[in-house]
Amino acid sequence: MDTSNQEQSSPIIRSVGDSASPVNIIDKGIAVNIDEELEFSLGDEELGSEDEALEGDTHATTQTIVEEAAADDGLDAFRKKKRQKKSVAWDDFKDVEVGHQKTLMSECIHCHAKFKKTKTSTTSSLLRHRKSCAIRLQKLKKATQQTKINFPSADSAEASQTYLHSGTFDMAAMREATAEWVLMHEHPFSIVEEEGFNLMQKRGMPEWQRINRTMNKNDCTSVYEREKTKLKNQLKKVKKISLTTDLWKSKNQKNEYMVVTGHWIDSNWRLQKRVLNFVHVPPPRRGIQIADAIFKCLTDWGIESKIYTISVDNASNNDSALRCLKDTFSRNKCLLAKGKLFHVRCCAHILNLMVQDGLSRIKEIVDTIRDSVEFINKTDGRRLQFAEIVRQLQLPEKMLIYDCKTRWNSTYEMLTCALKFQDVFPRYRDREPNYDFCPTTEDWEKVSKVCDILKAFWTATHVISGSDYPTANLYLNEVCRIKVLLDSKVDDEDDFVRSMVQKMKLKFDKYWGECNLLMSIAAILDPRCKMRVINYCFPLLYLPHEVQSNIGKVRQALYDLYDEYVEIHVSGQSGSSSQLLIGSDHPTKSSSSASSSVSHVSGMSEFLTHIATVESVQPVKNELDTYFEDGLLTAADDSTIDIVNLDALKWWKDTTKYKILPKMAADILAIPISTVASEATFSAGTRIGVVSYTG
Numbered sequence: 232m233d234t235s236n237q238e239q240s241s242p243i244i245r246s247v248g249d250s251a252s253p254v255n256i257i258d259k260g261i262a263v264n265i266d267e268e269l270e271f272s273l274g275d276e277e278l279g280s281e282d283e284a285l286e287g288d289t290h291a292t293t294q295t296i297v298e299e300a301a302a303d304d305g306l307d308a309f310r311k312k313k314r315q316k317k318s319v320a321w322d323d324f325k326d327v328e329v330g331h332q333k334t335l336m337s338e339c340i341h342c343h344a345k346f347k348k349t350k351t352s353t354t355s356s357l358l359r360h361r362k363s364c365a366i367r368l369q370k371l372k373k374a375t376q377q378t379k380i381n382f383p384s385a386d387s388a389e390a391s392q393t394y395l396h397s398g399t400f401d402m403a404a405m406r407e408a409t410a411e412w413v414l415m416h417e418h419p420f421s422i423v424e425e426e427g428f429n430l431m432q433k434r435g436m437p438e439w440q441r442i443n444r445t446m447n448k449n450d451c452t453s454v455y456e457r458e459k460t461k462l463k464n465q466l467k468k469v470k471k472i473s474l475t476t477d478l479w480k481s482k483n484q485k486n487e488y489m490v491v492t493g494h495w496i497d498s499n500w501r502l503q504k505r506v507l508n509f510v511h512v513p514p515p516r517r518g519i520q521i522a523d524a525i526f527k528c529l530t531d532w533g534i535e536s537k538i539y540t541i542s543v544d545n546a547s548n549n550d551s552a553l554r555c556l557k558d559t560f561s562r563n564k565c566l567l568a569k570g571k572l573f574h575v576r577c578c579a580h581i582l583n584l585m586v587q588d589g590l591s592r593i594k595e596i597v598d599t600i601r602d603s604v605e606f607i608n609k610t611d612g613r614r615l616q617f618a619e620i621v622r623q624l625q626l627p628e629k630m631l632i633y634d635c636k637t638r639w640n641s642t643y644e645m646l647t648c649a650l651k652f653q654d655v656f657p658r659y660r661d662r663e664p665n666y667d668f669c670p671t672t673e674d675w676e677k678v679s680k681v682c683d684i685l686k687a688f689w690t691a692t693h694v695i696s697g698s699d700y701p702t703a704n705l706y707l708n709e710v711c712r713i714k715v716l717l718d719s720k721v722d723d724e725d726d727f728v729r730s731m732v733q734k735m736k737l738k739f740d741k742y743w744g745e746c747n748l749l750m751s752i753a754a755i756l757d758p759r760c761k762m763r764v765i766n767y768c769f770p771l772l773y774l775p776h777e778v779q780s781n782i783g784k785v786r787q788a789l790y791d792l793y794d795e796y797v798e799i800h801v802s803g804q805s806g807s808s809s810q811l812l813i814g815s816d817h818p819t820k821s822s823s824s825a826s827s828s829v830s831h832v833s834g835m836s837e838f839l840t841h842i843a844t845v846e847s848v849q850p851v852k853n854e855l856d857t858y859f860e861d862g863l864l865t866a867a868d869d870s871t872i873d874i875v876n877l878d879a880l881k882w883w884k885d886t887t888k889y890k891i892l893p894k895m896a897a898d899i900l901a902i903p904i905s906t907v908a909s910e911a912t913f914s915a916g917t918r919i920g921v922v923s924y925t926g
Contacts, residue, residue, distance in 0.1 A: 319358075323361050323364070324346075339364060342365070420447045467533070476489060477490055477544065491507045500881070502901055518550070518552040518555060521552035539567065544576075545742065568788060568792045581743070582688055582691070585688070586639040586735075588734045593677050593678060601645070607631060617655065631652065644689075684716065690712075702753070704757040714772050718771075756883075756895075864882070884897075
């Protein structure tokens, strides 16, 4: 009976009672100490007194033997595990063995003071020492004064941001950062009052203090004033600034605003763009009102004498506004090239007008396709049914795309995509009884012809907008390609194509019938093109009897502009060379009067001043002539250059052969020939192409 009960006992009991169990290797005395060690492990708390801290721990060796013996006994999951050390005291203390007996003690990692461990391992004495340890306190004080580095992420856009900080919490700095965050992402001021926002901040920063919308608004105003002051100081160092401006009307408020954007080259040869002002222009918004608003903005920033060009769209009120401004600036002699480059017509807007004329020929068809795309994408069932037909026909395309009605290139992409599904729409109509506006075969033929013509426009806009900020030298070749296309289609056999192209060509000749000086000069200052680009493009753009006349106009304007830059350079050199008169000699004070001083000029100083004046006034050779004589830049000149995607501005920055011409090239290439930079300011969505004119 007893035997059977023993056999039915718990396997855990059997393993303990088994003579083969590892636990039986240890005698009973040591087994008792196991319980004591487990009990001692509960003492890692802030209990006890300083007297208890002086008591020794005689069980260190025994504990080691027990742990080694029980390491592989398979009962770890059932034993009471030793509690981890949680007291903050252990941040500054470590366990060490002292003496021949290897007594376990707690040692301060700063001053190396030692404390005996108690049976309950209390930390009261350690905590008291931690508060009074002179070396630890000195290290803490030094750490608070030392700045730390907070490395930015690899994709950080703020390269100029300071990442050094003191390590201490600063609520004023957090309010400033919050204001910058609100301005950067256009959040409402009230976002700082949201409960979730404050809970998040409080969890990461217990010192965080709530701020209300009024405080945030004032902080945002302070940030704006600070940044405006910084920008004003930066603009003081800029010599020439080009502007773009655009008007936009709010549908809800019925107010019309004008944005003024500045463009220039900084000291590191980087293209800079800054929004200078948003101005509310009350009706009737005549040219004189627009001119006054722009001039007031310029005087506020102190740049009224630095304006190079202003790029606007082709609205009539803009024409009259720029005539007023040109007269004002001409009286002050602020404009270079006698103001010939001052008024820049937006290239993107002209392209948009031409394309809209072409699309107007198939307006009803475009509306039908747009309605079809909207109908099919309205429900999941319709999309799946359409996708099933696409799968059956084994077409590579998967889905239709919407367009933005005010952006022609978006409409072009919708049409080209729908063309790939033209065989799907009739089959879809057979399955869907409510679908009754399917384009006909004749409609698709017209769409295909229109898309073939618009492809050149679409390609041109993408070439021009291939970089985030295209320079002015990229436009002329693309405009020339469009002109060649229109000329090739103007006598097409198809009546539909011929009538559409003739209408577009009339618009082209209206705006580019006159020689575009800025676009031509910018192309010449591309080292890959020089005068060859004019000799190539002008016969394609103008009538034979107009070609040489327009080439002569561009060449004369280019040399006149260069002469003005030479004059500016000489005056600057003569002004700086006059400082050489003093040389390195310093005024000396006479013994009779401390206030009197005499300047001494050496013979070498006079000679160097003379040489500097002569060299600046009489350059060895005209740099423009040298630039043309050097020939075109080709890939053979430098195999490391990507000749197709050459950054002309960077090339002028790196060249060391010229002194005056790079300054002229920088100013010209920085001129925006499109107002997209200003138009995009009003857009809350993504930018689609370069010709996103919505006015």
